[in-house]
Amino acid sequence: MTALTQPHVLSHLDELEAEAIHIIREIAAERERPVLLFSGGKDSIVLLRLAEKAFRPGKFPFPVMHVDTGHNFAEVVEYRDRRVAELGERLIVASVQESIDKGRAVEQTGPRASRNQLQTVTLLDAIQEHQFDAAMGGARRDEEKARAKERIFSFRDDFGQWNPRAQRPELWNLYNARIRKGEQIRVFPISNWTELDVWQYVARENLELPSIYFSHKREVFRRDNMLYAVSPYVERLPGEDPFEIDVRFRTVGDMTCTGGVESTASTIDQVVAEIAATRITERGETRADDRVSEAAMEDRKRVGYF
Amino acid sequence: MSAISDPISEEMMQAELLRLVTAGSVDDGKSTLIGRLLYDTKQILADQMEAIEETSQRRGDGYVNLALLTDGLRAEREQGITIDVAYRSFVTPRRRFQLADAPGHVQYTRNMVTGASTAHVAVILVDARNGVVEQTRRHSYIAAMLEIPHIVVAVNKMDLVDFSQERFAEIEADLRELADALGLHDMRAIPMSALRGDNVVEAGDGMPWWTGPTLLEHLETLDISADKNLEDRRFPVQWVIRPMADEFHDYRGYAGQVAGGVWRPGDEVVVLPSGRRSRVAAVETLDGELEAVAAPLSVTIRLEDDVDVGRGDMLADPDRAPIVARELTAKLCWMSERPLEGRATLGIKHTTRNVRAIVDELVSVVDITTLVDQPSPSKLELNDLAVVKLRLSEPLAVDTFSRNRATGAFILIDESTNETVGAGMILEAS
Known part of the structure; x- marks a missing residue:
């Protein structure tokens, strides 16, 4: 047994964990067909651990779903399959390639082509196919200004659209999960966590992360001041010559829009120390999709992006 | 960072x-x-x-x-x-x-x-x-x-x-x-x-x-x-964990977030609203059993007896039990563009329990500029702060809001639009 001499004095990680577990249990209890979205990134890895904390020794009362762009890092896909198998939970892979093959989505072309935006189509199709009425994701309010105003239970209409002006007030820990047929809820249990909280939690819980989070040698090229992994999915422009370097990634998005940073950090402590010293936000540093305009995220969310 | x-x-x-x-x-x-x-x-x-x-x-x-x-x-x-x-x-x-x-x-x-x-x-x-x-x-x-x-x-x-x-x-x-x-x-x-x-x-x-x-x-x-309220043990049951697997054949855990008091193994428990009694067998998380927990930790409580407990039930200290109420007098912040009129029926969510409420009386509304109570308003408009009387379709185990913010609060839901239309704070219950 763990001795707690002062059970009322908790750390911020204890409080945030308790809040997130409560949210996950609420959505499982109040919706018929929830799903947990898993990208293989550190935030969704934290979400998986929180789901274990919410329901063990029982099974998760929902499947785990990955929207696979087909352009993911191989290390992340390997991690995904192994982790979900270890947990003994059910994995659904929704494939962007299939959306393209079916003519539901049109592949972009050229050197800056990315499947990042096509994910929205695949996600909405998968939600419809499986009749999910609530999708949990690992988004955080500190990622971006539009997210700072989004509720933990965020409602989407029949078109998957978010209306920032018509959000339900969210009071105490009383979440209203009622919806009409055809509507869905996006649920963000770690809304109130910061990137630092996530890293602290990964360290505290001793969670394994995909290897690309740590320094490794990789062939990269430089574009817009970011380092991109050389892959068959990204066409290089003249002058974008590949070179090998010690690199790690701060997020695990699609290879076409996820930049790495030069680093020799090979442990969580070293990675966190480096990040703490960085003076650029996570998305600003390594996500090309958010650099397009100041309101980029808000626009994508309105049309159903997670 | x-x-x-x-x-x-x-x-x-x-x-x-x-x-x-x-x-x-x-x-x-x-x-x-x-x-x-x-x-x-x-x-x-x-x-x-x-x-x-x-x-x-x-x-x-x-x-x-x-x-x-x-x-x-x-x-x-x-x-x-x-x-x-x-x-x-x-x-x-x-x-x-x-x-x-x-x-x-x-x-x-x-x-x-x-x-x-x-x-x-x-x-x-x-x-x-x-x-x-x-x-x-x-x-x-x-x-x-x-x-x-x-x-x-x-x-x-x-x-x-x-x-x-x-x-x-x-x-x-x-x-x-x-x-x-x-x-x-x-x-x-x-x-x-x-x-x-x-x-x-x-x-x-x-x-x-x-x-x-x-x-x-x-x-x-x-x-x-x-x-924090460390005196009155309160635990709204959120989810019942029943693994049905061989190794956990008889396992029944009541999952939820502690809403008051300090919970320890051996504590006496009353299940509300049924009134059944038992004792805490264990307070646990994925990481094992705990000696004592307080709000707002999310934990699982196991009871010594196989009593009938489900989502929406409240576990509490039998010596300091909450009020099992059918009628509430509450402070209300009205949050909808559609006015609230007397006799309206609404959904009410209190802790993990969803029931329905009829607005029996609009007692008073605060004049937001003078902060003086005006008695018997005919209706409540968006952003009005009022005192109302509610009658419940089923009993709720409640405390006054001043005693416990978690078990003294509720939200009101418009059942035709599903919108959250009111935030309530319990003043009296019977």
């Missing part, structure tokens, strides 16, 4: 979480104050700073407008107003802060109520030139209504009153009167200039006469652990 040298040191991992809500209008310099807090605690990163410098220049602000850090949505930036509650975080070596930034205009009462519902501390902005005004009274009233344990009044724009100690003393005296009238136990004022930074994070050189803490020092040292 921030200028924290060793983020996963023991000290940083153990930092307490403090939730605060800020209330005030654009004119009071609230956005600037928050920008200043974030900037001086070094939470603003290079790319964010570049973005606001660029925008400030484009708008012709003539200075780096820290207020831009918090104006999130495009509509807000275009109109220069804040339209919804924004949540943001910052961290110092002593504490992890979670800030709900609520707009202060009259029509946004519901936003402040939303942002304030989980707060340990409310920071209320006052313009030193104007002193205690109608809006200050309104914000203080809402803070008192929501039982926020600590109030800090940020007396801002001291630079515009020549940092006058006398002016600050006048405002302080008015605030004391207000605190007494509203029954606020911990309300303190701090003079500051968010624009210059005096007394926000650093003391600055504007007010050498001030010997009290800066805003951040005060927020870092407030004792919040004493605010």
Whole structure:
């Protein structure tokens, strides 16, 4: 047994964990067909651990779903399959390639082509196919200004659209999960966590992360001041010559829009120390999709992006 | 992140979480104050700073407008107003802060109520030139209504009153009167200039006469652990864990978030509303069994007996049990554009239990400018603060809101639109 001499004095990680577990249990209890979205990134890895904390020794009362762009890092896909198998939970892979093959989505072309935006189509199709009425994701309010105003239970209409002006007030820990047929809820249990909280939690819980989070040698090229992994999915422009370097990634998005940073950090402590010293936000540093305009995220969310 | 040298040191991992809500209008310099807090605690990163410098220049602000850090949505930036509650975080070596930034205009009462519902501390902005005004009274009233344990009044724009100690003393005296009238136990004022930074994070050189803490020092040292209700054991059951696997054949765990008291193995338990009795066999999490837990931990409780317990039931101390109520008198913040009329039927969510309620009586509504109760309104409009009587379709195990914020609160839901239309705080139950 763990001795707690002062059970009322908790750390911020204890409080945030308790809040997130409560949210996950609420959505499982109040919706018929929830799903947990898993990208293989550190935030969704934290979400998986929180789901274990919410329901063990029982099974998760929902499947785990990955929207696979087909352009993911191989290390992340390997991690995904192994982790979900270890947990003994059910994995659904929704494939962007299939959306393209079916003519539901049109592949972009050229050197800056990315499947990042096509994910929205695949996600909405998968939600419809499986009749999910609530999708949990690992988004955080500190990622971006539009997210700072989004509720933990965020409602989407029949078109998957978010209306920032018509959000339900969210009071105490009383979440209203009622919806009409055809509507869905996006649920963000770690809304109130910061990137630092996530890293602290990964360290505290001793969670394994995909290897690309740590320094490794990789062939990269430089574009817009970011380092991109050389892959068959990204066409290089003249002058974008590949070179090998010690690199790690701060997020695990699609290879076409996820930049790495030069680093020799090979442990969580070293990675966190480096990040703490960085003076650029996570998305600003390594996500090309958010650099397009100041309101980029808000626009994508309105049309159903997670 | 921030200028924290060793983020996963023991000290940083153990930092307490403090939730605060800020209330005030654009004119009071609230956005600037928050920008200043974030900037001086070094939470603003290079790319964010570049973005606001660029925008400030484009708008012709003539200075780096820290207020831009918090104006999130495009509509807000275009109109220069804040339209919804924004949540943001910052961290110092002593504490992890979670800030709900609520707009202060009259029509946004519901936003402040939303942002304030989980707060340990409310920071209320006052313009030193104007002193205690109608809006200050309104914000203080809402803070008192929501039982926020600590109030800090940020007396801002001291630079515009020549940092006058006398002016600050006048405002302080008015605030004391207000605190007494509203029954606020911990309300303190701090003079500051968010624009210059005096007394926000650093003391600055504007007010050498001030010997009290800066805003951040005060927020870092407030004792919040004493605010919890550790006397009355309350545990709303959220989910029943029944693995049905061979190794856990007879396992039945009641999962939920502790809402009051300290729970230990061996504790006597009454299950409400049924009234059945048992004893706590174990309090556990994924990490094992615990000796004692308090709010707001999410845990699983196992009972010694195989009693019938499901979601929506409340486990409690039989010697200090909550009231099993069919009728509630409650303070209500009405949050819908559609007015509430007497006799309306609504969904009600209290802890993990969903029942229905009929509005038996609209007892009174507060005149938001004078804060005087007007009896027997014919209906309630958006942002009205009222006292109502409700009759419940099924019993709820409740406490008064002043006794326990978790078991004394409820939300009302319009069953035709599914909207959350009201926030309720229980005054009496029977």
